[in-house]
Amino acid sequence: MSIVIQKFGGTSVGNEASRKRVVERIIEKKKKGHNIVVVVSAIGRRGDPYSTDSLLSLIKTKYSNKRDLDLLMGCGEIISSVVLSNLLNQKGFESQALTGGQAGIITDENYGNSEVLSVNKDNILNKLTNDNIIVVTGFQGITSKGDITTLGRGGSDITAVLLGEALKAEFVEIYTDVDGIMTADPRIVLDAQVIDEICYEDLYNMAENGAKVIHPKAVEIAERSNIKIKIRNTLNNSKGTIVLRREKAKNNMPKIINSITYKDGKTQIIINNKKNNKNIQQLINLFTKSNISIDLISISLETNMFTIDDKDVTLAIKILSENGYNYSLNRDCCKISIVGHKMKGIPGIMSRILKSVYKENIQILQTSDSHSSIWILVKTKDTIKATKSLHKEFNLGKK
Ligand code: ADP
């Protein structure tokens, strides 16, 4: 039995017209003889009535019961799975909606960002026949005790690829509102190009560094089980991006630089060593104990600098003050990534990065690098200008 997983993101099911396209996509594949498992996200984005953010906004005060919060967040996907299943029914196809738990997705109890422990495929396989399309609520699982959990932002991608793995699907299609994974976010770089073929490793780097489209964990799962992924636009027939092993790619000589991505919502913390008698390692330990993740660490004799996510700033300030650190904060920062392959040590790249950013009179607050990325930290207000300029400098745009 050939199984295909089709995942539709929030914007793909955002209104009646796009839901009509989604149904057409499913029926097209069905008619080719595949058995279809659909994974669906909550309807729409921030502001739309049943989106995850809108559901969360119903609770005004900070709510500490994370278990209940997951119950609330899980509603968005349940609603959209039933709406979609119903539309398929109206078109004359048998279908059934399943919650994450009913689809066999068992997680730990880390509410809000649960880890999937196992996938029990029996229920889906029992229900999946040539005549029955299964619509699974994305982003959701269940603990062994029966509590609903969620998998973190972008978690529907994880659901889709995990089901692809468990059901030995022929391929997994990720449908979204852009034509594939691109050399930059097309919302800010108008001449960004679709990357037709990409290997798991490069896609992971892009996803990890902020190219939304697919969750990095989903890419990791696909790589470990060699699952073929296609990223496509729900609304048009463009070819999209195919994800495969590097050795299978048409062009297996990867580009040194393939994209510019960014992650917003960062705060830089600067510790002046002359004014502190505590060492940085103690501070990092304190942050680790409080689950604050630290990025872009740069240590020198005079100053230590690193970044944290904005959501952790209040807790970080408390830790810094209670432990008597002398520090300064630089809020509203954005980490821009120049993503590629084996770029470390290649002469000239850093100087081109600096040239293209300074040309726009943008200040670089910090840099760091690895073999597959160079990161620069800038103020959020400079993100668009810097991204555009870097994209141009490395000739990534449409020719
Ligand atoms: P979905 O609701 O389908 O899960 P996401 O918002 O998670 O959609 O991902 C799609 C969005 O990712 C696009 O609308 C686009 O603006 C953004 N994006 C950011 N970086 C990239 C990139 N490099 N290539 C394509 N899209 C990108």
Ligand code: MG
């Ligand atoms: Mg997404």
